[in-house]
Amino acid sequence: MSDFRGRLLPARVRSSLRGGLRWKMSAAIALVGALVALALSLVVHNAAQVSMLDNARDVQDERVQFAQRIYEASGREQFGSNVDDPEMPKMVRERAQAGRRITYVASTRSGAPDIWAAVPLADGHVLSLHSRFNDRNATVLADLDRVLWIGSLSVVLGGCALGVLIGGQLSKRLRKAATAAREVAQGESDVRVREAIGGVVRDETDDLARAVDGMADALRQRLEAERRVTADIAHELRTPVTGLLTAAELLPPGRPSELVKDRAQALRTLVEDVLEVARLDSAAERAELQDILLGEFVTRRAGTFGPGVSVQVARESEVTTDPRRLERILGNLLANAARHGGTPIEVTVDGRNLRVRDHGPGFPEELLAEGPSRFRTGSRDRAGRGHGLGLTIAAGQARVLGARLTFRNIRPADPSDDAPAEGAEAVLHLPEHAPTATGSYPMLPAKATD
Template sequence: MIRRTPGERRGKTPDGRRGKLRSLLDKGRARGFRTGLRWKLSAAIALVGALVALALSLVVHNAARVALLDSARDVQDERVRYAQRIYDSTGRIQFKTRIDDPELPAELKAKAADGRRATFVQEKGSGAPDIWAATPVKDGRVLSLHTRFTDRSATVMKDLDQALVIGSIAVVLGGCALGVLIGGHLSRRLRRAATAANQVAQGQTDVRVREAVGGLVRDETDDLVQSVDAMADALKQRYEAERRVTADIAHELRTPVTGLVTAAELLPAGRPTELVKDRAQAMRTLVEDVLEVARLEGSAERAELQEIDLSEFVTRRVAVLDPDVQVTILHRSEVSTDPRRLERILGNLLANAAKHGKPPVEVVVEGRIVRVRDHGTGFPESLVSEGPSRFRTGSADRAGRGHGLGLTIAAGQARVLGARLTFRNVEPPNGDGPVEGAVAVLWLPEHAPTSTGSFPIVRPPEE
């Protein structure tokens, strides 16, 4: 049986501080921004694709522009060369050339002064550049030709830029689609692996992550899956070995403890005899509880199902177990369950409430839900968050505080019934102050729990 001490309830123990720290970390993680793997891969591929497309677009744009300018300079050079020949032979000016143009760039003047023919591209802000060509003629003057970058070339550059933009957008969208496909595949495999791992953690030892993930393509996920399966197998072997050792020890103790109880009955009456009987009976109860826990953890127990009126059943059993407990029926319901195991759960919950809580103890039946509440100091935080565990109690000392088996047995019997047993504390209305009690809630299934291997009892027809 388990109950939290006042010091733990106030968070004064290291476990309480660790619980608060864990709660704060969980809240921090809950507030964080969480995205799926597929969207992360899509964003990464799209970003890389955009950067590559931008770089290639700039390279292609500049290369095309340089090529068009070089072509225009070659055309200008060819024209000024023919114009030079005509001028030197006839003195006439052709192709709209000029002699000693005052707007001629200084670079071309310097080349002509050296007796060389040259071309030059003169940029003018955001407009089309000017294409110059100049050459010296026989009379020592400079013949030059000046035209703007052709409209056709500008149209070609505009069409090229438009094609590069469309191509870049297509690359980004294609990268996003590829990222969604690849990320979706990995995400599905990881989700299946996580689901299978959770099933293993819940005690379904026949589940294998490798089979759950499946798929024809092998990647790093398979290494993770194999590691998880290997870890699950190792834990299963250790757990089974521990369970067998516990069961064997309890079984070996059963015979001598039974003999000890029998021998105590033969002792003469007196206070020492009563103490011996009490301790011997306590040891016998402990051995029986340990054996029951071992059977429940071995997943070999099967429920014998019957259709019962839950409210009527709980009312009668509580009246036998503890007449002082008040039973409230909110809604009536019929369930398919094992009456013997349900009575065991109720008995352990009531015994835990009576031993560690404070009166009044209340039982509420609402349809298929049974709540057992006391008005004590509440459950330990570890029990509320992680569930009951054998030989773990909420007390710092072990004298007279139980062995942590009562709620463990109740939770194990609930699993056999296909039910769910949860624990919580009743907080004060204003959220500030001591806990006002503990509540254990048993959720019975709507249908027979065939997943636990249970079977219905076939009753003979009444004559």
């Protein structure tokens, strides 16, 4: 399932959904709420002020009419009225002299407006009175402004809380979807993203989850079809290749016979490797576990590869694993180091860690970034040797064992940008417990009892 993992999700999880979605949504709602509250506050404040000024002008108009009647009847100026007041605004004077009764709001430096009212008299003079916009109205406006500010602040805070709540729920659903998608990418075929996010409300995240589930199903079916075709082809080739190898054994001795035998054997090895890769991709392999001493096991198996391989046991450890699969991993790592690396080849056992290092040009960058891939022959200097199946099989067998296989290049102590690697190192990390979480069934031998 390595190709499936690479296609479905990148290895690095994006963190923007975790940290910023709820706060961005909260900020957006708060900003919109603040703008709406500010607009409504200005409208309400202006409407209240206009209404109070209109009422004050009506009251002033009634007072000037009463003052006019009293003045024309008795000649006395009442309610603070004045005849031909020199402070009367010019516009008010002109309108009154034209025979019209007028009320007028005049701005002052103190901020509180003056309410003027003027009426023409029968003798041609102008009777006027004015008063300040009273303190009671100013207090009412101040109280109204205070209530509007408190209401606006409440709207903004409520919008922030609503944004955090809604954004948090959406972010939580997306995090669940991302977690489920990562599990699917790791080969958990029974995980469904739509079921993982749950919830009663249906929104765009459900569409996203269904799309991911559909994509995962399509990729899984495609990979399964590719695996089945590969396995069928390799299985069909197995019989004729075996017959070809048997027929090559009957050829008379000579250089041509050796070439035929060599190529037939190489073809048989390739077919067997392809079949093994197909079995590993099917996730149906099971480990037959035994308790072994890792250092002793590696020393005994690595000794068969010749004098170019040195083994050092830094720390012995007893592990529970499948010896056959472990031997397969070790053999492929050593074969890869011998074919593509350089001598000496150093094998180190440190507890549950097994390291294989060579002194060649190092692993290609594609392998370090994406992991082993079938039929990728490696860097250009390897001249196309090999089929890219050795490390792929080693990684697949490691998954069956519940182990982790990592690759890295050894760099100089003070490397420059173009400094070549001083070798390649593959590290197998064996698990502390039996591989029961990898689709494997432990088959430990029965232990003697007292």
